[in-house]
Amino acid sequence: MRDDDPNQNEKVDERSGVSRRDFLKISSISVAVPLVTGPKVVFAAGEQVPVHGPGKVPMEFTINGKKHKADLEPRVTLLDALRDEFDLTGAKRVCDRAECGACTVLMDNKAVYACSVLAIEAQGRQIATVESLMQGDKLHPVQQAFVDNDASQCGFCTPGFVVACKAFLDKHPNPTPEDIRRGLSGNLCRCGTYHGIQLAIAQLAQKGA
Amino acid sequence: MADYGWPDAEHRTLIGKRITRVDSPVKVSGQAKYTYDVKRPGMLFGKILRCPYAYAKVVSIDASAAEKMPGVKAIHIIQGPNSTIHWAGDEVVAVAAVDEPTAEDAVRAIKVKYQKLSHLVSDAEPPKGAAQAQGPLSMDDIDDMLDNQVPARQMVEQIQQYGITSKPDEGTLKGLQEDGATDEVIKAIRAATVHPEAGSRPKSNYQKAAAQTLGDGEKAFAQAEVISEGLYGVPVITHCCLESHGSTSEWTDNDHLLVHMSTQNVSGIAGQMAEPLKIPATNIRVHQDHIGGGFGSKFSPDRWGIATAEVSKKAGGKPVRIMLERDSELKVAGARPSAYARVRVGAKRDGTIVAWQSESWGTGGPGGGGMPPIPYVFSIPNQRKEHTAIRNNIGPARAWRAPNHPQAAVITMCALDDLAAKLNMDPLDFFLKNIELGKPRQAIYTEELGIASDLMGWKQKWHPRGQNKSGNLARGVGLSLHTWGGRGHASDCDLTIHPDGSVDIKMGSQDLGTGTRTCILMVAADTLGIPMDTISLQIGDTMYPPSGGSGGSTTIGGVSSSTRRAAVDAREGLFAKVAPALNAQPAELESINGTVRVKGDSSRSLSWKEACSKLGAMPLTVRGKNPDKSKPPDLTNSGVGGVQMAEVEVDTDTGIVKVKKMVAVQDCGLVIDVKTAESQCHGALIMGISYSLFEEKVMDPTTGRMLNPDMQYYRLAGLNDIPELVVHMMTGKGYDERGVIGLGEPPVISPGAAISNAVANAIGVRVPFLPLTPDRVLGAFQKAGA
Numbered sequence: 001m002r003d004d005d006p007n008q009n010e011k012v013d014e015r016s017g018v019s020r021r022d023f024l025k026i027s028s029i030s031v032a033v034p035l036v037t038g039p040k041v042v043f044a045a046g047e048q049v050p051v052h053g054p055g056k057v058p059m060e061f062t063i064n065g066k067k068h069k070a071d072l073e074p075r076v077t078l079l080d081a082l083r084d085e086f087d088l089t090g091a092k093r094v095c096d097r098a099e100c101g102a103c104t105v106l107m108d109n110k111a112v113y114a115c116s117v118l119a120i121e122a123q124g125r126q127i128a129t130v131e132s133l134m135q136g137d138k139l140h141p142v143q144q145a146f147v148d149n150d151a152s153q154c155g156f157c158t159p160g161f162v163v164a165c166k167a168f169l170d171k172h173p174n175p176t177p178e179d180i181r182r183g184l185s186g187n188l189c190r191c192g193t194y195h196g197i198q199l200a201i202a203q204l205a206q207k208g209a
Numbered sequence: 210m211a212d213y214g215w216p217d218a219e220h221r222t223l224i225g226k227r228i229t230r231v232d233s234p235v236k237v238s239g240q241a242k243y244t245y246d247v248k249r250p251g252m253l254f255g256k257i258l259r260c261p262y263a264y265a266k267v268v269s270i271d272a273s274a275a276e277k278m279p280g281v282k283a284i285h286i287i288q289g290p291n292s293t294i295h296w297a298g299d300e301v302v303a304v305a306a307v308d309e310p311t312a313e314d315a316v317r318a319i320k321v322k323y324q325k326l327s328h329l330v331s332d333a334e335p336p337k338g339a340a341q342a343q344g345p346l347s348m349d350d351i352d353d354m355l356d357n358q359v360p361a362r363q364m365v366e367q368i369q370q371y372g373i374t375s376k377p378d379e380g381t382l383k384g385l386q387e388d389g390a391t392d393e394v395i396k397a398i399r400a401a402t403v404h405p406e407a408g409s410r411p412k413s414n415y416q417k418a419a420a421q422t423l424g425d426g427e428k429a430f431a432q433a434e435v436i437s438e439g440l441y442g443v444p445v446i447t448h449c450c451l452e453s454h455g456s457t458s459e460w461t462d463n464d465h466l467l468v469h470m471s472t473q474n475v476s477g478i479a480g481q482m483a484e485p486l487k488i489p490a491t492n493i494r495v496h497q498d499h500i501g502g503g504f505g506s507k508f509s510p511d512r513w514g515i516a517t518a519e520v521s522k523k524a525g526g527k528p529v530r531i532m533l534e535r536d537s538e539l540k541v542a543g544a545r546p547s548a549y550a551r552v553r554v555g556a557k558r559d560g561t562i563v564a565w566q567s568e569s570w571g572t573g574g575p576g577g578g579g580m581p582p583i584p585y586v587f588s589i590p591n592q593r594k595e596h597t598a599i600r601n602n603i604g605p606a607r608a609w610r611a612p613n614h615p616q617a618a619v620i621t622m623c624a625l626d627d628l629a630a631k632l633n634m635d636p637l638d639f640f641l642k643n644i645e646l647g648k649p650r651q652a653i654y655t656e657e658l659g660i661a662s663d664l665m666g667w668k669q670k671w672h673p674r675g676q677n678k679s680g681n682l683a684r685g686v687g688l689s690l691h692t693w694g695g696r697g698h699a700s701d702c703d704l705t706i707h708p709d710g711s712v713d714i715k716m717g718s719q720d721l722g723t724g725t726r727t728c729i730l731m732v733a734a735d736t737l738g739i740p741m742d743t744i745s746l747q748i749g750d751t752m753y754p755p756s757g758g759s760g761g762s763t764t765i766g767g768v769s770s771s772t773r774r775a776a777v778d779a780r781e782g783l784f785a786k787v788a789p790a791l792n793a794q795p796a797e798l799e800s801i802n803g804t805v806r807v808k809g810d811s812s813r814s815l816s817w818k819e820a821c822s823k824l825g826a827m828p829l830t831v832r833g834k835n836p837d838k839s840k841p842p843d844l845t846n847s848g849v850g851g852v853q854m855a856e857v858e859v860d861t862d863t864g865i866v867k868v869k870k871m872v873a874v875q876d877c878g879l880v881i882d883v884k885t886a887e888s889q890c891h892g893a894l895i896m897g898i899s900y901s902l903f904e905e906k907v908m909d910p911t912t913g914r915m916l917n918p919d920m921q922y923y924r925l926a927g928l929n930d931i932p933e934l935v936v937h938m939m940t941g942k943g944y945d946e947r948g949v950i951g952l953g954e955p956p957v958i959s960p961g962a963a964i965s966n967a968v969a970n971a972i973g974v975r976v977p978f979l980p981l982t983p984d985r986v987l988g989a990f991q992k993a994g995a
């Protein structure tokens with residue numbers, strides 16, 4: 001969503017076999033069906049679509065390499081599941097609609113806005129949150145660069161930024177300033193830490209981290 | 210007496226150096242727990258039903274369907290039938306349920322009938338004849354002010370200035386008290402002059418304050434050789450803290466409350482919750498580890514914070530979390546008042562400013578609001594100023610970093626910049642020519658202007674207006690000056706040295722991301738001569754000694770002084786116990802590099818740990834205070850001056866403004882941590898670019914609602930909008946000796962004026978109002994016929 005590929009979101013959806021269009025259909029159908037658990041299949045717009053909910057359904061996730069289970073309503077987002085079910089509160093809820101990046105996590109190694117992914121859709125994916133970046137007591141190089149360059153103030157945007165930076169640098173190990181500006185414009189900070197973040201990235205790019 | 214004064218540069222090991230923020234690691238790793246992250250056992254999720262109308266009466270509320278929904282645990286009416294709603298989004302009902310989706314469903318199931326009243330959300334120039342002289346206040350007016358969260362001090366001023374329309378009976382006063390009137394307000398009402406005749410006049414939304422004059426404006430304008438007239442202004446913007454307002458409340462028994470709240474005012478919250486909840490403040494414990502932004506908007510528990518405690522009580526005391534959704538955050542949780550002015554300013558041909566005249570207006574929502582401090586920085590000898598406050602239904606205003614100063618800077622510095630252009634003067638020369646009017650800081654401003662000019666390359670970059678254009682790209686530079694107080698607030702600090710050598714500090718302060726934790730540890734470690742990471746620091750709880758709210762740039766002064774005094778006293782206490790072992794007098798000892806030793810004799814020394822073991826069985830705890838006249842000197846000071854310069858590039862085809870470079874030169878007395886101080890300035894410049902180019906709370910005149918309550922259309926600057934930033938802190942001789950002065954507010958004041966002036970310099974015409982959006986830039990061109 002923040003990389004150079006504007007259609008990334010659509011692509012992610014395609015791989016799961018449910019496009020955003022289908023998702024909208026499902027959610028509008030689900031309110032009309034009786035309370036059931038487990039998917040039910042209905043015929044909509046010429047296609048067979050599985051219908052979950054509206055009650056809680058059992059779900060299973062792989063988060064930071066570990067299996068997690070929970071019973072959740074299909075409308076629950078990945079972000080809320082991480083924060084409220086699994087106590088992984090590094091990803092923050094700020095805008096809750098894909099505008100700020102505070103909720104950024106990795107899904108199959110791609111940065112996504114967790115507020116805009118349904119938990120039910122995140123099943124079967126490798127989810128990695130900011131909590132997975134440290135190796136024991138050692139900060140990830142991106143985290144260390146943030147510390148060195150004072151790239152966090154209140155810190156509420158920071159975990160999202162750290163994850164976004166990691167994903168960005170994995171893809172662009174030697175970014176130009178222009179790459180940085182474009183690649184990291186999907187995250188917002190109110191305290192104004194962008195200066196420190198730019199320095200942090202520059203430091204990492206030099207090291208080839 | 211012990212020497213509490215700040216050590217001089219040669220004797221500082223940490224103070225004044227560049228030290229890395231101590232809480233960065235927990236923040237970058239996602240371990241820092243914010244109020245939004247607190248999850249208490251058995252916690253319920255609360256949601257608030259908000260009124261969709263900007264001005265309305267609540268007629269009836271039917272929550273029966275919601276009550277019956279499975280999973281709904283409690284419903285609390287915040288504003289019942291007959292309540293008057295003064296802004297869209299105001300709180301009506303709170304619900305608590307087992308999870309968030311259920312709470313949302315419950316809110317949707319509640320039926321509220323409203324009687325709509327006709328609202329005003331505009332803050333456009335008051336129509337001719339609409340403004341009414343502010344008159345005596347009725348008890349309803351005062352109740353409305355309470356309802357609208359007008360600060361007590363402002364209420365007292367108005368009651369004293371304008372009097373009241375009728376003498377209230379004791380029952381009415383008690384009612385006002387229950388609605389939150391402080392003792393000072395009640396005292397002011399009792400003492401107020403009564404003007405019964407004024408009670409029958411209908412109220413206008415436009416209240417005009419008495420004109421303020423200085424010198425002889427008329428004569429001065431008659432003698433002025435050049436007069437410039439212009440229109441300038443700043444709209445209402447929001448705080449948009451990334452962590453929204455909110456709290457988690459739980460009743461640990463019938464009359465004890467535990468509150469986790471996102472607040473700039475940990476020590477001051479319990480006192481504000483006690484009255485409405487009818488329990489003693491001492492029964493309320495408030496806790497906060499980290500806060501995701503406040504910027505002046507988080508000093509009160511707010512109506513929703515009280516409602517969270519109430520709904521928790523109704524749910525049998527179970528923890529309830531209510532954090533505002535983003536749209537509510539932007540609609541109701543704080544806005545900076547707007548300010549606009551028509552200004553005339555006159556000068557002699559040589560550039561000497563002689564006269565100022567302004568008709569200003571603006572809104573702080575239902576409370577109206579006062580005139581910003583114009584003319585700003587420059588005390589022009591002849592002045593005439595009139596201000597009309599607009600009371601409307603956009604929602605309540607709150608302090609926003611440097612309240613009223615950014616508005617004053619735009620109105621003043623832009624008007625003066627236009628005058629300089631009319632005089633065909635380089636504004637840098639023009640401001641320097643008049644720098645004596647910047648008393649008492651003229652010397653600092655002069656020095657800062659010189660430094661800023663070099664860092665910007667002003668002399669190479671400045672061209673007369675509209676004369677630096679290639680193709681459709683116009684370049685320009687602009688500058689602005691600012692000032693702020695920033696003396697340290699009241700702060701108590703408990704510092705304990707344990708016999709095993711460990712040290713802890715407890716203080717009911719908070720770290721807004723400004724580096725407060727880091728600075729407290731730096732001061733303590735520097736004073737005790739031990740490493741920072743050997744000291745454990747606890748802040749953010751009402752269990753610790755009280756420390757002031759973090760507002761007005763007062764925290765660093767407060768906490769650094771109380772910590773310094775505590776650490777000096779603790780050190781002296783330790784020396785008294787250690788001296789016999791070193792065969793010396795306590796006064797001969799020093800504590801340095803983890804040892805306690807006889808000054809200048811390293812052979813007579815003990816390690817810190819050995820020294821502390823001489824304390825015996827009991828730890829040594831001392832309390833440091835700020836202010837503390839009994840322990841001079843005053844370690845803080847007040848009053849700073851800063852200069853900022855901006856360089857912009859404007860695309861004259863599209864109207865898009867890009868900031869290319871900004872320079873901030875700032876003094877703030879003795880800087881504790883240069884690294885976090887510079888970050889404050891960088892952050893302020895970035896926030897300034899954001900409000901200069903993008904931010905505006907846009908109200909819909911028809912529905913009375915905010916049109917852009919999200920982060921797509923309430924746009925904050927992103928990484929892509931940030932230019933080269935140069936920050937220069939004034940430190941060293943002449944600055945350090947002043948003591949510690951706050952820095953949160955000053956650097957955020959000037960960006961609006963500096964950027965607006967740079968745009969005027971680039972394109973040759975003034976864009977009157979911030980934000981400098983493409984449509985405003987193109988509109989200014991059109992108006993000028995350019």
Ligand code: FES
Pocket residue numbers: 092093094095096097098099100101102103104113114115116
């Ligand atoms: S909370 Fe997900 S993008 Fe803002």
Ligand code: FES
Pocket residue numbers: 152153154155156157158188189190191192193451501502722
């Ligand atoms: S550090 Fe506060 S929002 Fe980015």
